[in-house]
Amino acid sequence: MTLLPDFRLETHFSRWEFQARHHMTASDAETMTMAELLSLAGPEDREAWDRLALGYTQTWGAPSLRDIIADTYDGLSAADILTFAGAEEGLYCAMLALLGPGDHAVVTVPNYQSMETMPVAISGQVTGVALRPENRWQPDPDDLRAALRPETKVVAVNFPNNPTGVIADQAVFRQIVDLCAHRGIHLFSDEVYRGLERDAARRLPQAAELYERGVSLNVMSKAYGLPGLRIGWIASRDHALLARMEKMKHYLSICNAAPSEVLAGIALKGRETILDRNRALCAENLEKLGAFFAAYPDLYDWSAPDGGCVAFARYKGADGVEEHCRRLVEEKGVLLLPASLYLSDLLPVPMDRFRVGFGRRNIEPGLAAWRDYLDGR
Ligand SMILES: Cc1ncc(COP(=O)(O)O)c(C=O)c1O
Known part of the structure; x- marks a missing residue:
């Protein structure tokens, strides 16, 4: 790279x-504040917090935290979850695990820069799909279809979107999933703002729920307002992909901060x-x-x-x-x-x-x- x-x-x-x-x-x-967050804890979590030892934790993430994260998805279990130090580390590892030289990626534009920079740096073969104000910033599935190539390995989207705030219409999102599924392309879906829809009816299903090569990125930072925890995760039923990313994490954060794992669990139970x-x-x-x-x-x-x-x-x-x-x-x-x-x-x-x-x-x-x-x- x-x-x-x-x-x-x-x-x-x-x-x-x-x-x-x-x-x-x-x-x-x-x-x-810590006091506000801890006030959401039940007696068991409160005790876990008080008795917490500050050793290393498991690279995949604490089993109890992975269980709670899995509960935020329909039909997923802890085995489908790999935790990271924030969303950024997850995005970084996902792109490195999904793409190599000669592979092609499709990315919506405008975007949170690393979603574009990483594929450009790894493979150099990246096509943008425009979110246009005149189209309510909605992605056009025809643009996406036209962007696909035989060597396309990943389509990357982000809804609700940074910076436009757009959420793909349900039918549009399903079309994106279908286009990927038809060709076995991984759908990388940055869902870090999910939960903050103005109208709950616009909330999208999560990519990992819809498709076995769906790769859902989420984090405590944005909708939950807890970026200082630096706890993010990727949910996917593609376990070989998760295993590749877990190996990369050995060169990066290695594991989460133990206090953050407990606090993220408390926050997710009180989500x-x-x-x-x-x-x-x-x-x-x-x-x-x-x-x-x-x-x-x-x-x-x-x-x-x-x-x-x-x-x-x-x-x-x-x-x-x-x-x-x-x-x-x-x-x-x-x-x-x-x-x-x-x-x-x-x-x-x-x-x-x-x-x-x-x-x-x-x-x-x-x-x-x-x-x-x-x-x-
Ligand atoms: C769309 C999107 N994805 C990922 C990230 C990175 O999040 P984190 O700070 O939790 O690593 C951000 C941060 O602004 C973001 O807006």
Whole structure:
């Protein structure tokens, strides 16, 4: 594999995430304190927490945690689950396990950069399928069909999507699964925002449930708001694939942090409480953002996304979105992500967009600083 390029978004976050006063583009829901999380624990988990020893843990993940994760899928068991240090490690290993030189991959664009960068670095044979605003950001199955080649080994999608917030229509998702199944292609499905749908009827089934070569990526970071745990996982019924990735993990994190395994188990058992809270927060914030953008119709095009906790809004000002975002963070401490951070090597990305987040508590001071900037121009 060639040396990986700069991860534009993460590099930008390294510079600004903990410097900017108002993080208005967070991709995770509001987090919890240890006390809040532990208050969800039953007596057995509370005791497990108090008696926890800090040795190494199993590379696959603690059996009890794999059981609880498997419970979040229809028809899967612990044998179908391999845990990772966050979603990023899972994505990295999955692409290395699924692709080699000469293989071809299909990836939706725009995307969370590593979903594109990894296949490009591994095989160099990657075709983008555009999510277009004029098509409600929906993927077009005809585009996907046209992108497939005899040597296509993986199709990679992400719904709810980062950055657009789109969820594929149920029928479209089924068509994607069928196209993959027809040719035995693995479907890599990044489902890290699942659970944060605005309308529960839009929640998609998980790829690993639908298809034996479905590879579902998930994590505690996003919908559950617990990125500090660094617990992610891949669910798949392709056990040979899981075994290949487990061997890679020996060169990476080796195993999870023991405290994180216990805490992730507690959170997943209490998942309905956590997801209800986070969905309510997103709904509240979307109302506030809707009212905010409605006050500046000459500057922004906005519509609430299908799900997740980020959206890709349009900026129409003459100065352009890059300059707009730069001045907002430098002058008012309001952090947004301009479209350039979502540039793709595969396809053009709309360059008048910026990512805004709505999963965190207390967005009013950020909106006030943003308004202050706009009104002071
Ligand atoms: C779509 C998507 N996948 C994967 C990741 C990586 O998640 P983690 O921080 O849990 O490794 C992110 C993080 O922003 C993401 O947005």
